[in-house]
Amino acid sequence: MANFAREQHGRFEQDDRWTAVDNYAIQHLVHEEYESALQYAIDLSAKEGLPNIEVSPLQGRFLKLQCMALNAKNILEVGTLGGYSSILLASSSPDAKVTTIEISPKHKAVAEEVHKRAGLSDRIEILLGAGMEVLPQLRKDVKDGKRENFGFVFIDADKENNLNYLNEVIPMCRPRALIIVDNVVRKGTLADPEAAERESKVAGARRVVEGAGRDARLECSLLQTVGEKNYDGFLLCVVK
Numbered sequence: 538m539a540n541f542a543r544e545q546h547g548r549f550e551q552d553d554r555w556t557a558v559d560n561y562a563i564q565h566l567v568h569e570e571y572e573s574a575l576q577y578a579i580d581l582s583a584k585e586g587l588p589n590i591e592v593s594p595l596q597g598r599f600l601k602l603q604c605m606a607l608n609a610k611n612i613l614e615v616g617t618l619g620g621y622s623s624i625l626l627a628s629s630s631p632d633a634k635v636t637t638i639e640i641s642p643k644h645k646a647v648a649e650e651v652h653k654r655a656g657l658s659d660r661i662e663i664l665l666g667a668g669m670e671v672l673p674q675l676r677k678d679v680k681d682g683k684r685e686n687f688g689f690v691f692i693d694a695d696k697e698n699n700l701n702y703l704n705e706v707i708p709m710c711r712p713r714a715l716i717i718v719d720n721v722v723r724k725g726t727l728a729d730p731e732a733a734e735r736e737s738k739v740a741g742a743r744r745v746v747e748g749a750g751r752d753a754r755l756e757c758s759l760l761q762t763v764g765e766k767n768y769d770g771f772l773l774c775v776v777k
Contacts, residue, residue: 549767550767550768551765551766551767555768556765559593559595559764569625574651574656575594575624577651577655578621578624579591582619585619585647587619587644588618590618591619592622593764593765598625600717601625601626603689603715604626604629604630604633608688609630610633610634610688611684611685612633612688613635613637613675613691613709614691615668615694616691616692616693616695617637617648617663618644619647620648620652622693624651624655627652627657627661634661636664636687637661638663638666638672638675640694642665645665649663668702669705672705672706673705675709676706679708679709680708686714688714689717690714691717692717692718692719693719696720696737699741699745700744703745707754710776712776712777714776715774715776716775717774718745719769719771720769721772722742722761722768722769723742723769724767727743749772749774752774754777755774755775755777756774758773759771759773
């Protein structure tokens with residue numbers, strides 16, 4: 538019989554039920570054109586010592602489906618890591634273009650190799666640098682007409698800067714664009730003010746949720762998630 542008690546496996550909170558449902562759903566629902574490239578991204582990231590913090594297959598597919606539903610052609614990602622999620626974003630449409638920001642030269646090199654293997658290098662542009670250094674220039678390029686407005690944004694970088702990233706990307710978005718901020722629930726500690734005093738990532742999650750809720754430019758919700766990797770969740774913001 539499966540062990541239904543929640544267990545801590547390193548940094549992840551896991552439950553046999555969550556993993557079983559993920560595996561069942563992946564078997565029946567996930568048929569990716571870029572399946573081999575996605576597996577290569579996981580394998581190369583592990584070989585190069587990148588942290589195992591990319592989105593799960595079902596959550597990555599959720600992001601892809603949002604881009605498909607929005608018919609998003611211009612997509613922004615803050616936090617490339619090993620290039621797994623940017624493959625899914627780019628594969629949402631033959632016309633999709635992804636701009637993704639990565640602070641680590643090593644991570645950028647891994648992602649570039651992954652994108653090359655997938656045959657998507659011409660549709661994914663990786664900008665090297667800290668988010669709060671790259672985003673203002675990107676915003677200026679959009680304002681000056683050098684880049685098009687974004688229809689979808691995925692924020693998955695250092696959690697302390699979540700609200701700063703959100704404020705930077707809103708002016709770059711077209712009306713009805715969707716912005717998703719990852720990892721805001723943090724095993725439920727989002728609702729614990731004492732946890733925010735102990736952990737800067739929890740404090741960053743609370744700042745972005747509260748800040749988004751006060752922002753008259755946005756309509757927002759929050760989706761709690763469980764699965765093979767963790768109990769966590771997304772902040773979802775639609776630009777008015």
